[in-house]
Amino acid sequence: MSRMKVGRDVVAATIERLQDGGRIGHERAVLWLGRGAGRIEELYEPRQRTRADQFYFDGPSMQLLFAHLRGKRLRVLAQVHSHPGRAFHSEADDDWAIIRHAGALSLVLPRFAQEATVDNFLDLAATYVLSTGNHWEEASGATLLEVC
Ligand SMILES: [Zn+2]
Secondary structure, three states: OOOEEEOHHHHHHHHHHHHHHHHOOOOOEEEEEEOOOOEOOEEEOOOOEEEOOEEEOOHHHHHHHHHHHHHHOOEEEEEEEEOOOOOOOOHHHHHHOOOOOOOOEEEEEOHHHOOOOOOOHHHHOEEEEEOOOOOEEEEOHHHHEEEO
16 A cells, blocks of 8 residues: 655645644544545634543534635545644544545544654554455554655
8 A cells, every 4th residue: 555645745734733722721623624545635624622632623613625626626535633631542443433435544643743753743642544344454554654
């Protein structure tokens, strides 16, 4: 499997958004959109309600997302969110996951991404890939993604 390419600008913007949430002590989530599975085209931050240990997209927010995807012929290739503490896929994360196609990625950044930089991002993020059996399996970010 070839690695999904993501631009340094997208990673930098992702870190900024997650750190913004961290400044008020809240989790935050962003989505990485693309056409084929090969390359992330853009960052999308859904309107969301957040708390220290949770984020939530309501119905209207999901409708805006789907309209955006349809309009630009994009799909969600990866979801990225922060945790207050350790980075792992919680049960809530498994249930919530907005993407349901095999090969989709989910990245979780620890400690509100406070220590994240473009260069250490893939090492810091706990990275999961959705298997054909619909399970999130942990993998090494560097085997799945290439920051370029
Ligand atoms: Zn989570």
